[in-house]
Amino acid sequence: MRKLYFLVPGTGGKFACGGLWAELKAFKLAQQVCSAEVVTYRQRETGKLFLDDLLQKPNLDDVIFVISWGFDIAKLAKKLQPYNVVYHAHSAGYKFSLPASIPIITVSRNTMGYWGQKAPNSLVYYLPNEISYDFKNLHLERDIDVLVQARKSSEYLLNQLIPALKQKCRVQVVNSYVEDLPGLFNRVKVYLYDSAEYWAQQNVSEGFGLQPMEAMACGCQVFSSINGGLSDYLDPGFNCYKIAGYSQEYDVQRVMKVIDSTISPNLSEDFFAEYRPENIIQRLRVIIAELNEFFDHKKHHSSNIPSLTRGRLLNLFIQRVNKKFRKKYFQGL
Template sequence: MRPLIFLFPHDRMNVGGNSAQVRFVEACCRFTAASVAFYGGRIADRPHLDDYLAHHTKGESSPIFVIHWGPDIAMLLKRLKGRDVVYIAHSTGWGMALSSEVPILCVSRHTMAYWGRYAPNSYIAHVPNVVEINDSDTAQPRDIDVLVQVRKSSRYLLDRLVPALQEQCRVTVLDGWVDDLSAWFRRSSVYLYDSLEHWADVGATEGFGLPPLEAMGQGCVVFSSVNDALADYLDPGFNCRKIRVHSLQWDVAEVLRAVEERAPAPPHAPWFAGYSPDMVASRLETVFGDLERFFDLTADIDPNIDDLWAPRRPTPLQRAKRAVRVLTGS
């Protein structure tokens, strides 16, 4: 199988989609040569994209480039024009259109549905993230009642719900990046996650929602928003609870009840099988086998299926008229 080069904007591998992407690199190493390169500023003793572009030409043995960093996708596709590129989509809403020459691997069904609508002529597949779970007894005593991360949390969660809970139970608030979040999950009874406000401000979507799933895998009762890809796996009332329901009083009462009763119980280990390193590596091997055939067959063929969105895109005049209607309220 052809080698894979995963491209990263910088070497802060524990940031956002980078950490999930590193797990994909490790999974791909099981069946082919997979390596990492950077495309931002040069980093001492680390491979850079420009080096590969200078020494590798497109061909049967040339590497397949794998990209993922949403804000940089349009720029990267220009730099990689004429190369075989795969986009792993961790979220949506970055405002770019993709040619059907670029296959899209989606970490969630929510993201797959988005690209199924807006890139209907593209190769699209679903490959979920790798999730770490705790195979030991999740009912063991825990010294943290409620765990919260400042990162991605809403103002309601931090300014109202957390202070109200701190008066009645043991609350730990983590600020900044945490190297081993799983260790904190294993100490906590309840984990709170409310990301909608963050993603609404960014203008993108929750592409997977790894922390709540990992918290469930470590035995936490999860209270979460259910926006975007969180709805892929969260089932309020059955494997989690929904946060910010009706009033502060309701949320406080339900969180305290969950601390006391540890319910609803997180899923058992078999429920997480689809997110295991073995299963994800198997899916990736199948998909990249497909993609080798795709790139081989389409190498000299231009896309020739009609773009069904072309006649539906508004003209500049139509966009201007719509903006006027929105501004005037007419």
């Protein structure tokens, strides 16, 4: 088993976000399968390896670099071209391509489909993000009718729907880091999440969407957008409600109906099993074993499957047009 180096720009401060926490969780789980370590590459940190120092070592064939920070991937892939590299893909839509020598591990089936089309000659795997056992329904009294986290929320949600709901029920808007998120979710009846507008502005996709699933695990009713990775597990009418449904008035009507009723999510633990640590560790064992086998092969063989470059796509288009033209011509004789 090669050692895994999880590359992150930094482990806190200006780099703190859901994507970083998800990557560090994946690192912790990987440590239960093989040797793994965090490496920073933008800022030096006490007790952490720094990429430029690490690359001074003479033999790095026995390691695999795991890259994940979307905006840095193109530069990192080029810098690490001589080494064994895996892309841990969260969001999709970044304007870069990857060679077939870099396998791709995706956190959602939505992202897997994206890379399955964009990188048809690459190895592609699915490894969902972790939902820890801290997120569970404690069956407590719920004293918050509606909760929304301001970050990533749409203007419609913050400027129209929330003010309208505040006139009818108890609403809490979170603008900062929450120390005990499972505890907060267990006080909430309805959780609102609307990230489609945010990700459209970023020109990339919602990679997974941890908060709606974490809220569901804690027994909240969820009203959410269904963009990107959210479409992996959200099923409007069955385990959630689609937010921004036609009109503000209709959204208010539906939210209040849920609050005023005794409706509670009827999701068994089986629903969350795919995202719990045991399943992820089991999948990691398979994926890491295959990655080691692939990098053993790559040492002695070059990629020889034609790539879907613009030039090749143009050539295929011309061939198809010529074939249709010849077929039509000979039929007319």
